[in-house]
Amino acid sequence: MELDAQLKKNRFSFGRKVLRNRYLLLMMLPGTIYLLINNYMPMFGTIIAFKSVDYSKGIFHSPWVGFTNFKFLFGTSDAWTITRNTLLYNALFIVITPIIAVTLAILLNEVRGRLAARFYQSIMFLPYFLSAVVVGYLGYSMLSTEFGFINTHVLVPLGFDAVAWYSEPKYWPYILPLVYIWKNIGYSTVIYLAAVIGIDNEYYEAALMDGASKWRQAISITLPQIRPIIIILMLMAVGHILNADFGLFYQVPLDAGALYPTTNVIDTYVYRALLQLGDIGMSSAAGLYQSVVGFVLVLSVNLIVRKINKESALF
Protein backbone atom coordinates (compact mmCIF):
# COMPACT_ATOMS: atom_id res chain seq x y z
CA MET A 1 0.00 0.00 0.00
CA GLU A 2 2.75 2.34 1.00
CA LEU A 3 4.66 1.53 -2.19
CA ASP A 4 1.56 2.24 -4.22
CA ALA A 5 1.16 5.64 -2.64
CA GLN A 6 4.79 6.37 -3.20
CA LEU A 7 4.50 5.47 -6.89
CA LYS A 8 1.40 7.57 -7.27
CA LYS A 9 3.14 10.47 -5.64
CA ASN A 10 6.18 10.03 -7.88
CA ARG A 11 4.07 9.96 -11.00
CA PHE A 12 2.24 12.99 -9.77
CA SER A 13 5.43 14.88 -9.05
CA PHE A 14 6.92 13.84 -12.42
CA GLY A 15 3.85 15.23 -14.15
CA ARG A 16 4.19 18.42 -12.17
CA LYS A 17 7.85 18.62 -13.09
CA VAL A 18 7.00 18.32 -16.78
CA LEU A 19 4.32 20.96 -16.40
CA ARG A 20 6.69 23.31 -14.59
CA ASN A 21 9.28 22.99 -17.38
CA ARG A 22 6.85 22.78 -20.28
CA TYR A 23 8.17 25.75 -22.25
CA LEU A 24 11.79 24.70 -21.93
CA LEU A 25 10.79 21.14 -22.88
CA LEU A 26 8.94 22.50 -25.90
CA MET A 27 12.15 24.25 -26.99
CA MET A 28 14.00 20.94 -26.83
CA LEU A 29 11.39 19.17 -28.94
CA PRO A 30 12.81 19.75 -32.45
CA GLY A 31 16.33 18.75 -31.41
CA THR A 32 15.08 15.73 -29.51
CA ILE A 33 13.03 14.50 -32.47
CA TYR A 34 16.03 14.99 -34.74
CA LEU A 35 18.35 13.04 -32.43
CA LEU A 36 15.77 10.26 -32.19
CA ILE A 37 15.57 9.96 -35.97
CA ASN A 38 19.16 10.64 -36.93
CA ASN A 39 20.97 8.95 -34.04
CA TYR A 40 18.79 6.73 -31.87
CA MET A 41 16.78 4.96 -34.57
CA PRO A 42 20.00 3.87 -36.33
CA MET A 43 21.35 2.65 -32.97
CA PHE A 44 18.40 0.28 -32.64
CA GLY A 45 18.67 -0.43 -36.35
CA THR A 46 22.01 -2.12 -35.76
CA ILE A 47 20.04 -5.31 -35.06
CA ILE A 48 19.88 -5.83 -38.84
CA ALA A 49 23.46 -7.05 -38.55
CA PHE A 50 21.91 -10.19 -37.06
CA LYS A 51 19.36 -10.55 -39.85
CA SER A 52 19.36 -11.69 -43.41
CA VAL A 53 17.61 -8.74 -45.00
CA ASP A 54 14.97 -9.66 -47.53
CA TYR A 55 13.37 -6.57 -49.05
CA SER A 56 10.25 -8.47 -50.09
CA LYS A 57 9.52 -9.28 -46.43
CA GLY A 58 10.64 -5.91 -45.10
CA ILE A 59 13.42 -5.34 -42.62
CA PHE A 60 11.39 -6.10 -39.53
CA HIS A 61 10.17 -9.45 -40.83
CA SER A 62 13.45 -10.62 -42.29
CA PRO A 63 14.71 -13.80 -40.61
CA TRP A 64 17.26 -13.73 -37.78
CA VAL A 65 20.56 -15.35 -38.66
CA GLY A 66 22.57 -14.85 -35.48
CA PHE A 67 26.24 -14.19 -36.11
CA THR A 68 26.29 -15.46 -39.70
CA ASN A 69 27.04 -12.01 -41.15
CA PHE A 70 29.95 -11.61 -38.76
CA LYS A 71 31.28 -15.06 -39.64
CA PHE A 72 31.27 -14.10 -43.30
CA LEU A 73 32.89 -10.75 -42.56
CA PHE A 74 35.70 -12.13 -40.45
CA GLY A 75 36.12 -15.01 -42.89
CA THR A 76 37.30 -12.54 -45.56
CA SER A 77 40.79 -11.11 -45.74
CA ASP A 78 39.12 -7.68 -46.05
CA ALA A 79 38.21 -7.66 -42.36
CA TRP A 80 41.86 -7.79 -41.38
CA THR A 81 42.98 -5.27 -44.02
CA ILE A 82 40.40 -2.64 -43.16
CA THR A 83 40.93 -3.02 -39.41
CA ARG A 84 44.69 -2.75 -39.79
CA ASN A 85 44.49 0.25 -42.12
CA THR A 86 41.99 2.10 -39.96
CA LEU A 87 43.91 1.49 -36.75
CA LEU A 88 47.37 2.26 -38.09
CA TYR A 89 46.43 5.42 -39.95
CA ASN A 90 44.40 6.79 -37.06
CA ALA A 91 47.06 5.86 -34.49
CA LEU A 92 49.60 7.73 -36.59
CA PHE A 93 47.31 10.76 -36.88
CA ILE A 94 46.64 10.74 -33.12
CA VAL A 95 50.35 10.77 -32.33
CA ILE A 96 51.63 13.23 -34.93
CA THR A 97 48.81 15.77 -34.74
CA PRO A 98 49.58 17.07 -31.23
CA ILE A 99 53.33 16.92 -31.79
CA ILE A 100 53.20 19.07 -34.91
CA ALA A 101 50.31 21.31 -33.85
CA VAL A 102 51.74 22.10 -30.41
CA THR A 103 55.13 22.87 -31.95
CA LEU A 104 53.53 25.16 -34.50
CA ALA A 105 51.40 26.84 -31.82
CA ILE A 106 54.40 27.53 -29.59
CA LEU A 107 56.42 28.88 -32.53
CA LEU A 108 53.51 30.97 -33.75
CA ASN A 109 53.21 32.47 -30.29
CA GLU A 110 56.85 33.56 -30.48
CA VAL A 111 56.52 35.38 -33.81
CA ARG A 112 57.09 38.98 -32.84
CA GLY A 113 54.79 40.73 -35.28
CA ARG A 114 51.14 40.21 -34.33
CA LEU A 115 49.97 40.80 -37.89
CA ALA A 116 52.47 38.31 -39.27
CA ALA A 117 51.40 35.67 -36.76
CA ARG A 118 47.76 36.19 -37.63
CA PHE A 119 48.54 36.01 -41.33
CA TYR A 120 50.42 32.71 -40.95
CA GLN A 121 47.62 31.26 -38.91
CA SER A 122 45.06 32.23 -41.55
CA ILE A 123 47.01 30.61 -44.36
CA MET A 124 47.64 27.45 -42.35
CA PHE A 125 43.94 27.20 -41.52
CA LEU A 126 42.79 27.55 -45.14
CA PRO A 127 43.09 23.90 -46.28
CA TYR A 128 40.76 22.86 -43.45
CA PHE A 129 37.91 24.65 -45.21
CA LEU A 130 38.28 22.86 -48.52
CA SER A 131 35.97 19.93 -49.16
CA ALA A 132 37.43 16.46 -49.63
CA VAL A 133 36.40 16.63 -53.29
CA VAL A 134 38.55 19.72 -53.77
CA VAL A 135 41.41 18.03 -51.93
CA GLY A 136 41.01 15.14 -54.36
CA TYR A 137 41.50 17.58 -57.24
CA LEU A 138 44.49 19.22 -55.58
CA GLY A 139 46.03 15.80 -55.02
CA TYR A 140 45.42 14.91 -58.64
CA SER A 141 47.19 18.07 -59.80
CA MET A 142 50.24 16.96 -57.83
CA LEU A 143 50.10 13.21 -58.48
CA SER A 144 48.58 12.65 -61.93
CA THR A 145 50.92 10.24 -63.71
CA GLU A 146 51.08 12.11 -67.00
CA PHE A 147 50.70 15.74 -65.95
CA GLY A 148 51.09 15.91 -62.18
CA PHE A 149 53.54 18.39 -60.75
CA ILE A 150 55.61 15.83 -58.88
CA ASN A 151 56.21 13.64 -61.91
CA THR A 152 56.67 16.37 -64.51
CA HIS A 153 58.51 18.97 -62.44
CA VAL A 154 60.35 17.00 -59.77
CA LEU A 155 60.99 13.35 -60.58
CA VAL A 156 61.58 13.45 -64.33
CA PRO A 157 63.83 16.57 -64.34
CA LEU A 158 65.91 14.94 -61.59
CA GLY A 159 66.33 11.88 -63.76
CA PHE A 160 63.92 9.54 -61.97
CA ASP A 161 61.15 7.55 -63.61
CA ALA A 162 57.63 8.91 -63.39
CA VAL A 163 55.58 7.09 -60.78
CA ALA A 164 52.03 5.86 -61.39
CA TRP A 165 50.82 7.12 -58.03
CA TYR A 166 47.21 6.05 -58.48
CA SER A 167 48.07 2.43 -59.15
CA GLU A 168 50.90 1.85 -56.66
CA PRO A 169 49.51 1.12 -53.19
CA LYS A 170 52.93 1.20 -51.51
CA TYR A 171 53.21 5.02 -51.62
CA TRP A 172 49.87 5.75 -49.99
CA PRO A 173 50.88 5.11 -46.35
CA TYR A 174 53.05 8.22 -46.84
CA ILE A 175 50.76 10.27 -49.06
CA LEU A 176 47.64 10.00 -46.89
CA PRO A 177 49.29 11.19 -43.64
CA LEU A 178 50.87 14.10 -45.53
CA VAL A 179 47.51 15.11 -46.96
CA TYR A 180 45.93 14.67 -43.56
CA ILE A 181 48.48 16.94 -41.90
CA TRP A 182 48.27 19.49 -44.69
CA LYS A 183 44.49 19.68 -44.36
CA ASN A 184 43.95 19.40 -40.62
CA ILE A 185 46.96 20.73 -38.76
CA GLY A 186 45.82 24.34 -39.00
CA TYR A 187 42.68 23.47 -37.06
CA SER A 188 44.57 21.81 -34.20
CA THR A 189 47.12 24.62 -34.17
CA VAL A 190 44.36 27.20 -33.66
CA ILE A 191 43.05 25.28 -30.66
CA TYR A 192 46.48 24.80 -29.08
CA LEU A 193 47.48 28.38 -29.78
CA ALA A 194 44.41 29.59 -27.88
CA ALA A 195 45.49 27.41 -24.96
CA VAL A 196 49.07 28.71 -25.12
CA ILE A 197 47.93 32.33 -25.22
CA GLY A 198 45.71 31.66 -22.22
CA ILE A 199 48.64 30.72 -19.97
CA ASP A 200 49.21 33.25 -17.20
CA ASN A 201 52.22 35.39 -18.05
CA GLU A 202 53.48 35.37 -14.46
CA TYR A 203 54.84 31.86 -14.91
CA TYR A 204 57.11 33.05 -17.70
CA GLU A 205 58.21 36.12 -15.79
CA ALA A 206 59.18 33.96 -12.83
CA ALA A 207 61.03 31.56 -15.13
CA LEU A 208 62.86 34.47 -16.72
CA MET A 209 64.05 35.61 -13.30
CA ASP A 210 65.55 32.16 -12.86
CA GLY A 211 67.23 32.51 -16.24
CA ALA A 212 65.19 29.83 -18.03
CA SER A 213 65.77 29.60 -21.76
CA LYS A 214 62.95 29.56 -24.31
CA TRP A 215 63.33 25.82 -24.68
CA ARG A 216 63.22 25.35 -20.92
CA GLN A 217 60.11 27.55 -20.67
CA ALA A 218 58.34 25.52 -23.36
CA ILE A 219 59.15 22.21 -21.65
CA SER A 220 58.55 23.28 -18.06
CA ILE A 221 55.71 25.78 -18.37
CA THR A 222 53.90 25.66 -21.71
CA LEU A 223 53.61 21.89 -22.10
CA PRO A 224 52.41 21.15 -18.55
CA GLN A 225 49.94 24.02 -18.77
CA ILE A 226 48.30 22.82 -21.98
CA ARG A 227 48.52 19.12 -21.09
CA PRO A 228 44.82 18.84 -20.13
CA ILE A 229 43.65 20.02 -23.54
CA ILE A 230 46.17 17.78 -25.32
CA ILE A 231 44.86 14.81 -23.34
CA ILE A 232 41.21 15.65 -23.99
CA LEU A 233 41.73 16.01 -27.74
CA MET A 234 43.81 12.81 -27.91
CA LEU A 235 41.23 10.98 -25.83
CA MET A 236 38.43 11.99 -28.16
CA ALA A 237 40.55 10.86 -31.10
CA VAL A 238 41.37 7.50 -29.49
CA GLY A 239 37.68 6.95 -28.89
CA HIS A 240 37.12 7.37 -32.61
CA ILE A 241 40.16 5.38 -33.68
CA LEU A 242 37.95 2.98 -35.65
CA ASN A 243 36.17 5.84 -37.46
CA ALA A 244 38.18 6.90 -40.47
CA ASP A 245 37.89 10.21 -42.28
CA PHE A 246 35.77 8.96 -45.20
CA GLY A 247 36.63 11.89 -47.47
CA LEU A 248 40.37 11.43 -47.02
CA PHE A 249 40.30 7.73 -47.81
CA TYR A 250 37.67 7.84 -50.55
CA GLN A 251 38.21 11.11 -52.43
CA VAL A 252 41.95 11.61 -52.21
CA PRO A 253 42.88 8.19 -53.73
CA LEU A 254 40.05 8.85 -56.26
CA ASP A 255 38.43 5.54 -55.24
CA ALA A 256 41.13 3.71 -57.23
CA GLY A 257 40.66 -0.05 -56.86
CA ALA A 258 44.37 -0.79 -57.19
CA LEU A 259 45.00 1.21 -54.02
CA TYR A 260 42.53 -0.62 -51.78
CA PRO A 261 45.22 -2.67 -49.98
CA THR A 262 46.51 0.52 -48.35
CA THR A 263 43.55 2.90 -48.63
CA ASN A 264 40.53 0.77 -47.74
CA VAL A 265 39.32 1.53 -44.22
CA ILE A 266 36.21 0.39 -42.34
CA ASP A 267 34.17 3.41 -43.45
CA THR A 268 34.98 3.04 -47.13
CA TYR A 269 34.45 -0.72 -46.92
CA VAL A 270 31.00 -0.29 -45.37
CA TYR A 271 30.07 2.31 -47.97
CA ARG A 272 31.17 0.17 -50.90
CA ALA A 273 29.60 -3.00 -49.51
CA LEU A 274 26.29 -1.19 -48.99
CA LEU A 275 25.96 1.06 -52.03
CA GLN A 276 28.16 -0.50 -54.66
CA LEU A 277 27.62 -4.19 -53.87
CA GLY A 278 24.28 -3.94 -52.07
CA ASP A 279 25.49 -6.36 -49.40
CA ILE A 280 23.51 -5.23 -46.35
CA GLY A 281 24.54 -8.18 -44.18
CA MET A 282 28.27 -7.70 -44.54
CA SER A 283 28.19 -3.90 -44.35
CA SER A 284 25.93 -3.77 -41.31
CA ALA A 285 28.11 -6.35 -39.55
CA ALA A 286 31.21 -4.26 -40.25
CA GLY A 287 29.37 -1.13 -39.11
CA LEU A 288 28.26 -2.68 -35.82
CA TYR A 289 31.72 -4.08 -35.20
CA GLN A 290 33.07 -0.53 -35.66
CA SER A 291 30.46 1.05 -33.36
CA VAL A 292 30.76 -1.45 -30.53
CA VAL A 293 34.55 -1.64 -30.45
CA GLY A 294 34.71 2.15 -30.72
CA PHE A 295 32.28 2.56 -27.82
CA VAL A 296 34.20 0.15 -25.62
CA LEU A 297 37.38 2.05 -26.50
CA VAL A 298 35.90 5.41 -25.49
CA LEU A 299 34.72 4.03 -22.16
CA SER A 300 37.99 2.28 -21.34
CA VAL A 301 40.24 5.15 -22.37
CA ASN A 302 38.11 7.52 -20.33
CA LEU A 303 38.34 5.16 -17.35
CA ILE A 304 42.13 5.08 -17.60
CA VAL A 305 42.35 8.85 -17.84
CA ARG A 306 39.99 9.21 -14.87
CA LYS A 307 42.32 7.04 -12.82
CA ILE A 308 45.36 9.13 -13.74
CA ASN A 309 43.85 12.57 -13.63
CA LYS A 310 40.17 13.09 -12.97
CA GLU A 311 40.23 16.65 -14.31
CA SER A 312 41.23 15.49 -17.76
CA ALA A 313 38.56 12.82 -18.14
CA LEU A 314 35.85 13.41 -20.71
CA PHE A 315 33.02 12.29 -18.40
Place this chain on the structure above:
Amino acid sequence: MNTTTAQAPSAAAGVSGPKSKRKINAISPGSNLVVNLFFIVYCCICIFPILLVVSASLSDENAITLHGYSIIPKVWSTAAYHYLSFDLHKILAGYGISIATTVIGSLAGMMITALYAYPLSRADFEFRGFFSFFIFFTMIFGGGLVPWYLVYTNIFHLKDSLFALIIPGLLMNAFLVLTTRTFFQQTIHPSILESAQIDGAGEFRIFFGIVLPLSLPVMATIGLFYTLAYWNDWFNSLVYINNDKLINLQYMMYRVMRNLQFLQTNAQSGTAIGAEEIAKIPNETVRMAMCIVGMGPIVLAYPFFQRYFVAGLTVGAVKG
Protein backbone atom coordinates in the same frame (compact mmCIF):
# COMPACT_ATOMS: atom_id res chain seq x y z
CA MET B 1 51.05 37.94 -24.70
CA ASN B 2 53.77 39.71 -22.78
CA THR B 3 52.08 42.27 -20.62
CA THR B 4 55.29 43.82 -19.42
CA THR B 5 55.84 46.85 -21.60
CA ALA B 6 59.20 47.98 -22.89
CA GLN B 7 60.01 50.27 -20.00
CA ALA B 8 63.59 49.13 -19.77
CA PRO B 9 64.22 47.46 -23.10
CA SER B 10 67.96 47.82 -23.25
CA ALA B 11 68.45 46.35 -19.82
CA ALA B 12 66.43 43.26 -20.61
CA ALA B 13 67.37 42.68 -24.20
CA GLY B 14 71.03 43.41 -23.75
CA VAL B 15 72.28 44.46 -27.13
CA SER B 16 69.12 46.21 -28.35
CA GLY B 17 69.28 49.94 -28.72
CA PRO B 18 67.23 52.34 -26.62
CA LYS B 19 64.57 52.66 -29.35
CA SER B 20 63.94 48.91 -29.44
CA LYS B 21 60.39 47.88 -28.62
CA ARG B 22 61.53 44.37 -27.87
CA LYS B 23 59.66 42.86 -24.98
CA ILE B 24 61.46 41.24 -22.11
CA ASN B 25 60.70 37.63 -22.97
CA ALA B 26 60.74 38.00 -26.76
CA ILE B 27 63.01 35.84 -28.88
CA SER B 28 66.13 37.34 -30.42
CA PRO B 29 65.91 39.01 -33.86
CA GLY B 30 67.88 36.12 -35.36
CA SER B 31 65.54 33.47 -34.00
CA ASN B 32 62.61 35.61 -35.02
CA LEU B 33 63.89 35.64 -38.59
CA VAL B 34 64.29 31.87 -38.62
CA VAL B 35 60.80 31.33 -37.20
CA ASN B 36 59.34 33.73 -39.75
CA LEU B 37 61.14 32.02 -42.60
CA PHE B 38 59.86 28.66 -41.38
CA PHE B 39 56.27 29.91 -41.40
CA ILE B 40 56.65 31.52 -44.80
CA VAL B 41 57.82 28.20 -46.24
CA TYR B 42 55.05 26.31 -44.49
CA CYS B 43 52.43 28.76 -45.75
CA CYS B 44 53.73 28.35 -49.29
CA ILE B 45 53.25 24.58 -48.95
CA CYS B 46 49.71 25.21 -47.73
CA ILE B 47 48.64 27.21 -50.74
CA PHE B 48 50.90 25.64 -53.37
CA PRO B 49 48.39 23.02 -54.63
CA ILE B 50 45.68 25.68 -54.85
CA LEU B 51 47.88 27.92 -56.97
CA LEU B 52 48.81 24.93 -59.09
CA VAL B 53 45.17 24.26 -59.91
CA VAL B 54 44.52 27.94 -60.65
CA SER B 55 47.48 27.98 -63.00
CA ALA B 56 46.46 24.72 -64.68
CA SER B 57 42.95 26.01 -65.32
CA LEU B 58 44.45 29.04 -67.08
CA SER B 59 46.91 27.04 -69.17
CA ASP B 60 46.76 25.92 -72.76
CA GLU B 61 45.90 22.22 -73.02
CA ASN B 62 48.84 21.48 -75.34
CA ALA B 63 51.27 23.08 -72.93
CA ILE B 64 49.90 20.84 -70.17
CA THR B 65 50.25 17.77 -72.36
CA LEU B 66 53.86 18.69 -73.06
CA HIS B 67 55.05 20.02 -69.73
CA GLY B 68 52.48 18.95 -67.16
CA TYR B 69 50.89 21.23 -64.57
CA SER B 70 53.19 24.07 -63.70
CA ILE B 71 52.91 26.82 -61.14
CA ILE B 72 52.92 29.54 -63.81
CA PRO B 73 51.15 28.72 -67.10
CA LYS B 74 53.63 28.11 -69.94
CA VAL B 75 51.00 29.28 -72.42
CA TRP B 76 48.05 31.25 -71.05
CA SER B 77 44.57 30.31 -72.21
CA THR B 78 41.02 30.69 -71.03
CA ALA B 79 39.77 27.92 -73.30
CA ALA B 80 38.86 25.75 -70.29
CA TYR B 81 36.48 28.36 -68.93
CA HIS B 82 35.12 28.90 -72.41
CA TYR B 83 34.24 25.21 -72.65
CA LEU B 84 32.74 25.23 -69.18
CA SER B 85 30.50 28.10 -70.21
CA PHE B 86 28.72 25.72 -72.64
CA ASP B 87 27.50 23.92 -69.55
CA LEU B 88 26.71 27.08 -67.68
CA HIS B 89 23.11 26.04 -67.06
CA LYS B 90 24.28 22.87 -65.34
CA ILE B 91 26.81 24.70 -63.22
CA LEU B 92 24.28 27.35 -62.26
CA ALA B 93 21.80 24.62 -61.33
CA GLY B 94 24.50 23.08 -59.12
CA TYR B 95 25.10 26.45 -57.48
CA GLY B 96 21.35 26.80 -56.99
CA ILE B 97 21.06 23.45 -55.21
CA SER B 98 24.11 24.21 -53.06
CA ILE B 99 22.91 27.68 -52.10
CA ALA B 100 19.35 26.55 -51.36
CA THR B 101 20.37 23.62 -49.15
CA THR B 102 23.04 25.70 -47.41
CA VAL B 103 20.69 28.57 -46.58
CA ILE B 104 17.76 26.41 -45.45
CA GLY B 105 19.94 23.90 -43.61
CA SER B 106 22.07 26.49 -41.80
CA LEU B 107 19.13 28.55 -40.61
CA ALA B 108 17.20 25.50 -39.43
CA GLY B 109 20.33 24.05 -37.86
CA MET B 110 21.11 27.26 -35.95
CA MET B 111 17.55 27.44 -34.63
CA ILE B 112 17.41 23.82 -33.53
CA THR B 113 20.85 24.08 -31.94
CA ALA B 114 20.09 27.25 -29.98
CA LEU B 115 16.70 25.91 -28.85
CA TYR B 116 18.31 22.71 -27.58
CA ALA B 117 21.30 24.46 -26.02
CA TYR B 118 19.40 27.14 -24.11
CA PRO B 119 17.49 24.89 -21.66
CA LEU B 120 20.72 22.94 -21.09
CA SER B 121 22.37 26.19 -19.99
CA ARG B 122 19.68 26.86 -17.38
CA ALA B 123 20.60 25.62 -13.91
CA ASP B 124 16.91 25.58 -12.95
CA PHE B 125 15.86 23.28 -15.82
CA GLU B 126 14.87 20.07 -14.09
CA PHE B 127 15.50 17.68 -17.01
CA ARG B 128 18.92 19.09 -17.71
CA GLY B 129 20.82 15.94 -16.76
CA PHE B 130 18.71 13.69 -18.96
CA PHE B 131 18.90 15.87 -22.07
CA SER B 132 22.62 16.52 -21.61
CA PHE B 133 23.20 12.79 -21.60
CA PHE B 134 20.76 12.32 -24.48
CA ILE B 135 22.94 14.42 -26.77
CA PHE B 136 26.30 13.49 -25.27
CA PHE B 137 25.65 9.80 -25.85
CA THR B 138 25.30 10.41 -29.59
CA MET B 139 28.88 11.70 -29.56
CA ILE B 140 30.31 8.44 -28.26
CA PHE B 141 28.05 5.83 -29.86
CA GLY B 142 26.46 5.63 -33.27
CA GLY B 143 24.62 3.05 -35.31
CA GLY B 144 26.82 3.42 -38.36
CA LEU B 145 26.11 4.00 -42.03
CA VAL B 146 23.83 1.09 -42.85
CA PRO B 147 20.96 1.58 -40.37
CA TRP B 148 21.30 5.36 -40.81
CA TYR B 149 20.86 4.90 -44.56
CA LEU B 150 17.95 2.51 -44.13
CA VAL B 151 16.15 4.83 -41.70
CA TYR B 152 16.19 7.66 -44.23
CA THR B 153 15.48 5.60 -47.33
CA ASN B 154 13.09 2.89 -46.10
CA ILE B 155 11.21 4.70 -43.33
CA PHE B 156 11.30 8.34 -44.41
CA HIS B 157 11.80 7.83 -48.17
CA LEU B 158 14.14 10.78 -48.56
CA LYS B 159 16.13 9.28 -51.42
CA ASP B 160 16.40 11.66 -54.37
CA SER B 161 14.78 14.58 -52.63
CA LEU B 162 16.12 17.96 -51.60
CA PHE B 163 15.52 16.95 -47.97
CA ALA B 164 18.16 14.25 -48.34
CA LEU B 165 20.71 17.05 -48.78
CA ILE B 166 19.47 18.93 -45.71
CA ILE B 167 18.35 16.52 -43.02
CA PRO B 168 20.58 13.43 -42.71
CA GLY B 169 23.56 13.97 -40.45
CA LEU B 170 24.01 17.69 -41.00
CA LEU B 171 21.06 19.41 -39.37
CA MET B 172 22.26 19.29 -35.78
CA ASN B 173 25.83 19.02 -34.57
CA ALA B 174 26.22 17.86 -30.96
CA PHE B 175 29.58 19.58 -30.62
CA LEU B 176 28.02 22.91 -31.62
CA VAL B 177 25.13 22.38 -29.21
CA LEU B 178 27.57 22.00 -26.34
CA THR B 179 29.59 25.02 -27.50
CA THR B 180 26.43 27.12 -27.63
CA ARG B 181 25.35 25.89 -24.20
CA THR B 182 28.72 26.89 -22.75
CA PHE B 183 28.41 30.32 -24.33
CA PHE B 184 24.92 30.82 -22.86
CA GLN B 185 26.19 29.76 -19.43
CA GLN B 186 29.06 32.19 -19.56
CA THR B 187 27.32 35.24 -21.02
CA ILE B 188 23.70 35.18 -19.94
CA HIS B 189 23.65 36.03 -16.26
CA PRO B 190 20.76 34.36 -14.35
CA SER B 191 19.81 37.72 -12.85
CA ILE B 192 18.86 39.04 -16.31
CA LEU B 193 16.51 36.10 -16.76
CA GLU B 194 15.12 36.52 -13.26
CA SER B 195 14.27 40.17 -13.73
CA ALA B 196 12.61 39.35 -17.06
CA GLN B 197 10.59 36.65 -15.37
CA ILE B 198 9.53 39.08 -12.65
CA ASP B 199 8.38 41.44 -15.38
CA GLY B 200 6.14 38.62 -16.57
CA ALA B 201 7.99 37.61 -19.76
CA GLY B 202 7.38 34.01 -20.87
CA GLU B 203 10.21 31.56 -21.65
CA PHE B 204 9.94 31.99 -25.41
CA ARG B 205 9.83 35.74 -25.09
CA ILE B 206 12.93 35.68 -22.90
CA PHE B 207 14.70 33.42 -25.37
CA PHE B 208 13.89 35.38 -28.52
CA GLY B 209 13.86 38.83 -26.92
CA ILE B 210 16.84 38.67 -24.59
CA VAL B 211 18.99 35.55 -24.97
CA LEU B 212 19.31 35.49 -28.76
CA PRO B 213 20.14 39.21 -29.15
CA LEU B 214 22.84 38.82 -26.48
CA SER B 215 24.25 35.76 -28.25
CA LEU B 216 24.87 37.09 -31.74
CA PRO B 217 28.60 36.21 -31.69
CA VAL B 218 28.01 32.54 -30.97
CA MET B 219 25.08 32.41 -33.38
CA ALA B 220 27.32 33.84 -36.12
CA THR B 221 29.96 31.25 -35.33
CA ILE B 222 27.69 28.21 -35.35
CA GLY B 223 25.97 29.63 -38.43
CA LEU B 224 29.34 29.62 -40.18
CA PHE B 225 30.04 26.06 -39.07
CA TYR B 226 26.72 24.90 -40.48
CA THR B 227 27.15 26.93 -43.66
CA LEU B 228 30.53 25.36 -44.28
CA ALA B 229 29.28 21.85 -43.53
CA TYR B 230 26.40 22.21 -45.98
CA TRP B 231 28.41 23.97 -48.66
CA ASN B 232 31.18 21.36 -48.58
CA ASP B 233 28.91 18.35 -48.34
CA TRP B 234 29.12 15.72 -51.02
CA PHE B 235 28.56 12.64 -48.84
CA ASN B 236 24.77 12.95 -48.66
CA SER B 237 24.69 13.31 -52.44
CA LEU B 238 26.90 10.26 -52.83
CA VAL B 239 24.61 8.21 -50.62
CA TYR B 240 21.13 9.54 -51.36
CA ILE B 241 21.09 11.21 -54.80
CA ASN B 242 20.73 9.48 -58.16
CA ASN B 243 18.60 12.17 -59.77
CA ASP B 244 20.68 14.38 -62.09
CA LYS B 245 18.43 17.35 -61.28
CA LEU B 246 19.52 17.38 -57.62
CA ILE B 247 23.27 17.51 -58.09
CA ASN B 248 24.94 20.16 -55.98
CA LEU B 249 28.23 21.82 -56.75
CA GLN B 250 30.46 19.47 -54.75
CA TYR B 251 28.85 16.38 -56.22
CA MET B 252 29.17 17.85 -59.69
CA MET B 253 32.88 18.32 -59.09
CA TYR B 254 33.09 14.74 -57.89
CA ARG B 255 31.32 13.44 -61.00
CA VAL B 256 33.48 15.56 -63.30
CA MET B 257 36.64 14.25 -61.65
CA ARG B 258 35.53 10.67 -62.26
CA ASN B 259 34.28 11.28 -65.76
CA LEU B 260 34.58 14.53 -67.63
CA GLN B 261 31.86 13.39 -70.01
CA PHE B 262 29.40 14.07 -67.21
CA LEU B 263 29.26 17.70 -68.24
CA GLN B 264 29.04 16.89 -71.91
CA THR B 265 26.05 14.57 -71.79
CA ASN B 266 23.97 17.12 -73.67
CA ALA B 267 26.63 17.56 -76.26
CA GLN B 268 26.84 13.82 -76.82
CA SER B 269 23.16 13.34 -77.39
CA GLY B 270 22.56 16.66 -79.11
CA THR B 271 23.63 17.71 -82.54
CA ALA B 272 25.34 20.99 -81.68
CA ILE B 273 28.75 19.44 -81.02
CA GLY B 274 29.90 16.34 -82.86
CA ALA B 275 32.19 13.57 -81.69
CA GLU B 276 35.14 15.27 -83.33
CA GLU B 277 34.54 18.39 -81.26
CA ILE B 278 34.33 16.34 -78.07
CA ALA B 279 37.71 14.84 -78.79
CA LYS B 280 39.11 18.37 -78.94
CA ILE B 281 37.83 19.37 -75.51
CA PRO B 282 40.77 20.31 -73.29
CA ASN B 283 40.09 17.61 -70.70
CA GLU B 284 42.76 18.37 -68.16
CA THR B 285 42.29 22.12 -68.04
CA VAL B 286 38.48 21.89 -68.02
CA ARG B 287 38.76 19.57 -65.04
CA MET B 288 40.90 22.09 -63.19
CA ALA B 289 38.60 24.95 -64.18
CA MET B 290 35.71 22.97 -62.70
CA CYS B 291 37.68 22.74 -59.45
CA ILE B 292 38.17 26.52 -59.43
CA VAL B 293 34.50 27.15 -60.15
CA GLY B 294 33.57 24.92 -57.22
CA MET B 295 36.27 26.01 -54.79
CA GLY B 296 36.12 29.73 -55.64
CA PRO B 297 33.39 30.90 -53.25
CA ILE B 298 35.03 29.35 -50.18
CA VAL B 299 38.48 30.72 -50.95
CA LEU B 300 37.15 34.18 -51.80
CA ALA B 301 34.98 34.38 -48.70
CA TYR B 302 37.70 32.91 -46.47
CA PRO B 303 39.44 36.16 -45.45
CA PHE B 304 36.11 37.52 -44.21
CA PHE B 305 34.90 34.58 -42.18
CA GLN B 306 38.02 32.86 -40.85
CA ARG B 307 38.43 35.00 -37.74
CA TYR B 308 34.90 34.12 -36.61
CA PHE B 309 35.90 30.50 -36.85
CA VAL B 310 38.93 31.05 -34.70
CA ALA B 311 36.73 32.87 -32.20
CA GLY B 312 34.21 30.05 -32.25
CA LEU B 313 36.77 27.34 -31.68
CA THR B 314 37.98 29.12 -28.59
CA VAL B 315 34.54 29.95 -27.13
CA GLY B 316 35.14 27.68 -24.21
CA ALA B 317 35.74 24.15 -23.05
CA VAL B 318 33.12 21.69 -24.16
CA LYS B 319 33.22 19.19 -21.37
CA GLY B 320 30.15 16.90 -21.39
